[in-house]
Amino acid sequence: MSWFQKTITLKPRSRGFHLITNEIEHALPQLSKYHIGLAHIFIQHTSASLTINENADPTVRIDMESHFNHFIPEQQSYYLHDYEGDDDMPAHIKASTLGNSLSIPISNGQLSLGTWQGIYLGEHRDHGGARKLVITLQGD
Numbered sequence: 278m279s280w281f282q283k284t285i286t287l288k289p290r291s292r293g294f295h296l297i298t299n300e301i302e303h304a305l306p307q308l309s310k311y312h313i314g315l316a317h318i319f320i321q322h323t324s325a326s327l328t329i330n331e332n333a334d335p336t337v338r339i340d341m342e343s344h345f346n347h348f349i350p351e352q353q354s355y356y357l358h359d360y361e362g363d364d365d366m367p368a369h370i371k372a373s374t375l376g377n378s379l380s381i382p383i384s385n386g387q388l389s390l391g392t393w394q395g396i397y398l399g400e401h402r403d404h405g406g407a408r409k410l411v412i413t414l415q416g417d
Contacts, residue, residue, distance in 0.1 A: 279314075281307050281414040286407050292364070292401045293352060294330075294338035298395040302388065303357075309386040314416015316388060319378040321409045322401050324368035326375035345371050365410025368401035375399050383416055 285304045300317065302308065308316070321325050331337040336374065347368045349379060356366040382389040390396075398408065 278313070278415065278417060280403060282411065283307075284409055284411050286409050287398060289404075289406050290398065290408075292400050292403050292405070293342045294328075295330055295400060296335075296338070296390070297398045298332065298390070298394045301396060301410070301412065305412060305414070308383065308388070311383045311414060311416040314383040314414060316381045316383055317378060317413040317415070318396070319411045320398075321411060321412075322372070322377075322405075324365065324372055324375060325408050326372040326399035326401065327379050327406055327410075328375045328397045328399060329381075329390070329394050330397055331377060331393055331395055332390075339353070339395065341399075343400075344380045345374075345399075349374070360405070364401070364403045368405075371399060372399040383414065 283305065287300065307318075318327060328342065332398070349370045351363045351367050358366045358369070381396075400408070
């Protein structure tokens, strides 16, 4: 059983859902050493999230952003936490709804994602800045 851990920093992105699978894979040449295992990916932020969804049609990412903005609107009178901007409290709710980590199987040196699956960064702030991911690989 082998363990490996690395922190990577993603470049700042605009608000929305961004496909980051290739960026993660390029940052992990060590992945090729694992025949079988798990990759755990954790985002160290409270206003951004990780999820897995459609990797082929970019309109899915646009629809995801539209839905979450409708589902969790800004400027609600019941939000008390608003001193960091109108997008901040909704960003926290979106991040909690989607989650801060993913576990993905590793098979034969690759992430075992389905044909149409990709890893999304959900950037829920208008100006979120660089985001850090802690990636842990475990396996043989």
